[in-house]
Amino acid sequence: MRLIAIDTALEACSVGVVVGDRPPVTRSQIVGRGHAESLMGMIELALAEAGLSASDIDRIAVTVGPGSFTGLRIGIAAARGLALVTGAEAVGIGTLAVHAGEARSIAGPVAVLALLPAGRGKLYGQAFAPDGAENGPAEVAAPEAFAAGIRADTRLAGSGVDGLAAIIGDEAARRTVHRRSAPDVVSLCRLAVRAPSPAGAPRPLYLRPPDAKPQDAARIARR
Secondary structure: OEEEEEEOOOOEEEEEEEEOOOOOEEEEEEOOOOHHHHHHHHHHHHHHHHOOOHHHOOEEEEEOOOOOHHHHHHHHHHHHHHHHHHOOEEEEEOHHHHHHHHHHHHHOOOEEEEEEEEEOOEEEEEEEOOOOOEOOOOEEEOHHHHHHOOOOOEEEEOHHHHHHHHHHOHHHHHHEEEOOOOOOHHHHHHHHHHOOOOOOOOOOOOOOOOOOOOOHHHOOOOO
């Protein structure tokens, strides 16, 4: 399989290109809010290093969230646009699934609770079985809710782990495999290769409403 993997879900802009069994060609940089300016150039560079053109690609994978509202839309729009132009299939991969996949690559086949900060004192979280299967959907909840559901064999992954430290103490450090914020692009590539063919185009996974909301008082009444 020949694929492009794209991540713009959080503070990094990352691209991976996979050709068969060769190690992926990757590009990743911390851009904050500059994903739109960086993404297409990074794709072009990664494809060139892999010896491919966009028309050679069979699959395009993209992180769909949870993550930044703007970042997600940039990555998903790019993936869907490339799929439309090239005829490749576009596959959405959950951000928390990538964090759990990285944890398994480090610690072996373990159960993982992947966590990210959601703001307002909440966390995004999702539990995964040792084989990578989802043990329920991604959700947003208070740290206490996630702490209450941790099983004895569960390991922790993602920058949201710090939100549990005040609740479970030193146990958080003992269980933690990694504390990354942005998804690891190599782990994204691994999941993208194994992902089933999609039933539809990738869509953003929004678990809470945006912080910025229109001001009703400023609206002009329609006639």
